[in-house]
Amino acid sequence: MQKKLLLAALAATFGMSATASYAASHGAGTLQAVMDKGFVQCGVTGGVRGFSAPDENNNWTGLEVDFCRALASAIFDDADAVRYTPLTSTERFAALSSGEIDVLSRTTTWTMTRDTSLGINFVGVMFYDGQGFMVRKSDGITSALELGGASVCIEAGTTTELNAADYFSSNNIDVNTVVFEEQDEVLKAYEDGRCDVYTTDSSALAAERLNLEDPDAHLILSQIISKEPLGPSVRQGDDAWFNLNRWVYFLLLNAEELGVTQANVDDMLASDNPAIKRLLGVEGTYGDLIGVSNDWGYRIIKALGNYGEMYERHVGPNTEIGIARGVNALWTDGGIQYAPPIR
Amino acid sequence: MASGVPLQKTKTAVKRISSEEGWLNMASENESSGSKAVSDAPAKASLVNDPRVRAIFYQALLLAGVVWFFIYIFGNLNANRASQNIRTGFDFFGNTSSFDIGFTLIDYDRSSTFLDVLIVGFLNTMLVAVIGIILATILGFALGIARLSSNWIVARLATILVETFRNIPLLLQMFFWYFGVLKLMPGVKQSLELPLFIVFNNRGIVTPAPILSDNFNTVWIALLITIVAAFFVTRWANARQDATGIRPPAARINAAMIIGVTGAVWLISGASLNWSIPVLIGFNYQNGIHIPPEFLALLWALTIYTAVFIAEIVRAGILAVPTGQSEAAKSLGLKEGDRLRQVIIPQALRVIVPPLTSQYLNLTKNSSLAVAIGYPELVSVFMGTSLNQTGQAVEVVAVTMLIYLTLSLTTSAFMNWYNARIALTER
Ligand SMILES: N[C@@H](CCC(=O)N[C@@H](CS)C(=O)NCC(=O)O)C(=O)O
Numbered sequence: 001m002q003k004k005l006l007l008a009a010l011a012a013t014f015g016m017s018a019t020a021s022y023a024a025s026h027g028a029g030t031l032q033a034v035m036d037k038g039f040v041q042c043g044v045t046g047g048v049r050g051f052s053a054p055d056e057n058n059n060w061t062g063l064e065v066d067f068c069r070a071l072a073s074a075i076f077d078d079a080d081a082v083r084y085t086p087l088t089s090t091e092r093f094a095a096l097s098s099g100e101i102d103v104l105s106r107t108t109t110w111t112m113t114r115d116t117s118l119g120i121n122f123v124g125v126m127f128y129d130g131q132g133f134m135v136r137k138s139d140g141i142t143s144a145l146e147l148g149g150a151s152v153c154i155e156a157g158t159t160t161e162l163n164a165a166d167y168f169s170s171n172n173i174d175v176n177t178v179v180f181e182e183q184d185e186v187l188k189a190y191e192d193g194r195c196d197v198y199t200t201d202s203s204a205l206a207a208e209r210l211n212l213e214d215p216d217a218h219l220i221l222s223q224i225i226s227k228e229p230l231g232p233s234v235r236q237g238d239d240a241w242f243n244l245n246r247w248v249y250f251l252l253l254n255a256e257e258l259g260v261t262q263a264n265v266d267d268m269l270a271s272d273n274p275a276i277k278r279l280l281g282v283e284g285t286y287g288d289l290i291g292v293s294n295d296w297g298y299r300i301i302k303a304l305g306n307y308g309e310m311y312e313r314h315v316g317p318n319t320e321i322g323i324a325r326g327v328n329a330l331w332t333d334g335g336i337q338y339a340p341p342i343r
Numbered sequence: 344m345a346s347g348v349p350l351q352k353t354k355t356a357v358k359r360i361s362s363e364e365g366w367l368n369m370a371s372e373n374e375s376s377g378s379k380a381v382s383d384a385p386a387k388a389s390l391v392n393d394p395r396v397r398a399i400f401y402q403a404l405l406l407a408g409v410v411w412f413f414i415y416i417f418g419n420l421n422a423n424r425a426s427q428n429i430r431t432g433f434d435f436f437g438n439t440s441s442f443d444i445g446f447t448l449i450d451y452d453r454s455s456t457f458l459d460v461l462i463v464g465f466l467n468t469m470l471v472a473v474i475g476i477i478l479a480t481i482l483g484f485a486l487g488i489a490r491l492s493s494n495w496i497v498a499r500l501a502t503i504l505v506e507t508f509r510n511i512p513l514l515l516q517m518f519f520w521y522f523g524v525l526k527l528m529p530g531v532k533q534s535l536e537l538p539l540f541i542v543f544n545n546r547g548i549v550t551p552a553p554i555l556s557d558n559f560n561t562v563w564i565a566l567l568i569t570i571v572a573a574f575f576v577t578r579w580a581n582a583r584q585d586a587t588g589i590r591p592p593a594a595r596i597n598a599a600m601i602i603g604v605t606g607a608v609w610l611i612s613g614a615s616l617n618w619s620i621p622v623l624i625g626f627n628y629q630n631g632i633h634i635p636p637e638f639l640a641l642l643w644a645l646t647i648y649t650a651v652f653i654a655e656i657v658r659a660g661i662l663a664v665p666t667g668q669s670e671a672a673k674s675l676g677l678k679e680g681d682r683l684r685q686v687i688i689p690q691a692l693r694v695i696v697p698p699l700t701s702q703y704l705n706l707t708k709n710s711s712l713a714v715a716i717g718y719p720e721l722v723s724v725f726m727g728t729s730l731n732q733t734g735q736a737v738e739v740v741a742v743t744m745l746i747y748l749t750l751s752l753t754t755s756a757f758m759n760w761y762n763a764r765i766a767l768t769e770r
Contacts (some may be wrong), residue, residue, distance in 0.1 A: 093731065117733075162442050165442045176635075179721070189525075
C-alpha cells in the first residue's frame with residue numbers, strides 16, 4: 001500500500017512538471033487563456049479614488065478600472081467580465097510577470113527600467129501625472145524647498161521613493177523618510193503626525209486628501225517634481241495580447257477625437273465618415289487583426305464611452321477629485337493624448 | 344532557493360528510512376508475501392524480490408525524482424524569465440540604489456549600492472533581534488518566576504499578562520503599539536523634554552550623542568583590558584572560595600580596577616568626550632541620536648510577545664525540577680533567592696534552553712513583520728523596495744532566505760553549545 005503511495009507521488013511529480021511544461025512561455029497566449037476562462041484578471045490598487053476603488057456597492061470603479069472593462073467589452077461584449085486583484089506597489093510587477101494577472105492597470109509609472117527589465121511592456125498612458133507634496137496648512141509651507149528636517153511618508157516600491165531621494169539630495173535638503181508597504185498605513189502615519197509631508201503622484205494626493213479627517217487642514221503644494229506617465233502594462237513576450245491592449249487604448253482616444261460618445265454611438269453607426277465606420281466596425285475587419293469581434297469599437301463605446309467621458313466621470317473637474325484635463329486633453333485640444341489612426 | 348527547505352526534509356526522510364529500515368522495507372515484505380504466488384520464486388530469491396535491494400531502489404528513484412524535479416523547475420524558471428526579458432544574475436548588487444532609508448547604522452544615501460541596502464537592512468534586523476532577545480529573556484524569566492510566586496496578586500497579574508499577549512496575533516500587537524501609542528505621543532512642538540536633554544515626541548526619542556576625540560580609542564582599549572582582567576580576578580576568587588571557604592572581595596577589586604585604570608588612562612591620554620545636545624530647528628530636533636518610533640514599537644512588540652512565551656517555558660522548566668530539590672535546599676538553610684539561583688534554575692535551565700532557542704529564532708524571524716509599521720529591516724528594504732526596483736525577485740528572495748537561514752543556524756549552534764555546557768554531567 002505504502003509503496004503504491006510512493007509510486008503515485010513520484011508519478012504526480014513527473015506528471016505535474018510535464019504538464020506545467022513551459023506553458024507560461026510557449027503556451028497558447030494570454031488572449032486565448034482569457035477567452036477560455038471567460039474574464040480578464042486585472043491588477044488594481046487597494047483603493048485610489050478616481051483610478052481604482054470600490055464604490056458604495058462594492059463594484060470597482062475608476063479610470064484605470066475602465067481600461068480593464070473596455071478590454072472585457074472588446075473580448076466578451078460584457079464590461080463586467082473582469083476580476084480584480086488589489087496589489088500593493090511592491091507586489092504588482094511580480095503579480096504580472098508570474099501570470100497571476102493578465103493586465104496591470106494600477107497607477108503605475110512607465111519608466112525605462114520597468115519597461116525593459118521587469119518582463120513587462122507598457123501599453124500606453126491613461127493619465128499623465130507628476131509627483132507632488134501634501135503638507136499641513138498650519139506648518140505654513142509654500143515650497144518643497146522649505147522641507148529641511150521634515151519627516152516624509154512614502155509608499156514602498158514606488159518611483160515616489162526614487163524621485164524624493166533625487167529631489168532632496170539635489171537640493172541639499174535633509175529629510176527623514178518613513179516608508180510603509182500599504183497605502184493605508186502611509187496615510188495613517190501622516191495623519192497621526194508621524195510625518196510632516198505625504199508625497200506621491202499628485203492625482204493620488206488629491207484622492208487621498210479626501211480620506212483625511214479634515215481635508216481642509218491640508219494643502220497640496222503646486223510643485224511637481226517628476227514625470228509620472230501612468231498606464232496599463234502586460235507581460236512581455238505575448239505580442240497579440242499587447243496589440244489588443246494597445247489598440248483598446250487607442251480606440252478610446254480615437255473615439256473622443258471623432259466625437260463618438262456613449263450617447264450617440266448608435267446614431268453614429270449610420271455615419272458617412274469612413275473613420276467612424278472603421279472605428280465602429282461598420283467597415284473593414286479591424287477586430288480580426290487583434291483577435292476580437294469586428295464591432296469591438298462599438299461594444300466598448302456603448303458600454304463605457306470614450307476616453308474623455310471616462311476622464312470626466314472619474315477624475316474630471318466635476319468629480320470630488322476635480323483634476324482639470326490639462327495635458328491629458330487630446331492633442332486637438334492642446335493636450336498630449338494622441339492616438340495613431342485605425343486604418 | 345525556495346527549493347532548499349523541502350529538499351532538506353526529503354533528505355532526512357530518506358536518511359531515516361535507510362537507518363531504521365523503516366516502513367518501506369516492511370511494506371515491500373508485505374507485498375512480496377502477496378505476490379509470491381505469481382512470481383513463483385526460486386530457492387535463491389531473485390534480486391527483484393530482495394527487500395533490501397528494493398528499498399534501495401525506491402529510495403534512489405525518489406531521490407532522482409526530487410533532483411530531477413528541481414533541475415526541471417529551475418530550467419523552466421530560467422526559460423520563462425528569458426522569454427519575458429527579465430534581468431537575471433547578481434550584477435545589480437553593484438548598482439546605485441537611488442532611494443533613501445530613514446534609519447541606518449552605517450553611512451548610506453541614495454548613491455549607495457544595493458549591497459549597501461542589504462547591509463543596512465541586515466544590521467537593522469540584527470539590532471532589533473539582539474536587543475529584543477536580551478530584553479525578552481529578562482522579562483520572560485521575571486514573568487515566569489512571577490507566575491509561580493506565592494504572592495497571589497503577583498501570580499495572577501503575571502498570568503493575565505501572559506495569557507493576553509500570548510493569544511493576540513503579533514501583527515495586531517505591532518499595529519497597536521505603533522499606531523495606537525503613536526497617536527497619543529506629543530507632536531514635535533509639544534515635545535516632552537526629559538532630564539539629561541532627552542526629548543520625547545511622536546518622532547521617537549532623541550538623546551544627546553557623545554562626540555569622541557580621535558584618541559578616545561586608548562580609553563576603549565583600557566576598558567577592554569580591565570574587563571578581561573576582571574574576569575580572571577573573578578575566577579581566581581571562585582577558586583579561592585572553593586579551596587578555603589573565604590571569598591576575596593573580587594567585586595570591589597574589579598570595580599576599583601576598571602574605574603581606576605580606565606579613568607587614569609582617560610586623564611593621561613587627554614581624550615575628550617563632548618555631547619551634542621538636541622535642539623529644535625524647524626520641523627524637528629537636530630543633532631543627537633534619533634531613535635525612531637518604528638524601532639521602539641517593533642522592539643517592544645517583539646519583546647513582549649516573545650517574553651510571554653519564554654515565561655511559560657521558564658515556568659515549565661522550574662516545575663520540572665522535583666520539589667525535593669527545593670526542600671533539600673531549604674533544609675540546608677539557603678535563603679529563597681539563593682535556592683532559586685543556586686539550586687532550582689541551574690537544573691531548570693536544562694529543560695528551558697532547547698525551547699528557548701526556538702523563541703530566539705522566532706523573534707528574529709518575526710522582526711520581518713516590521714515592514715507593516717515602516718521599520719527599515721531586511722525584508723522591508725531588500726525584499727520590498729530593492730526587489731521592486733530591480734525586479735529580480737528570484738535572486739533577492741534567495742539571498743534573503745539564505746541570510747535568515749544563516750542567522751537561525753548560527754543562533755541554534757550557539758544555543759546547542761550552551762545547552763551541552765550546562766547539561767547534567769553524571770558523576
Ligand atoms: N506612480 C508611482 C506610484 C504608484 C503608487 O503606488 N501610488 C500609490 C499612491 S498613494 C498607490 O496607488 N497606492 C495604492 C495601494 O497601494 O493600494 C509608481 O508607479 O511607482
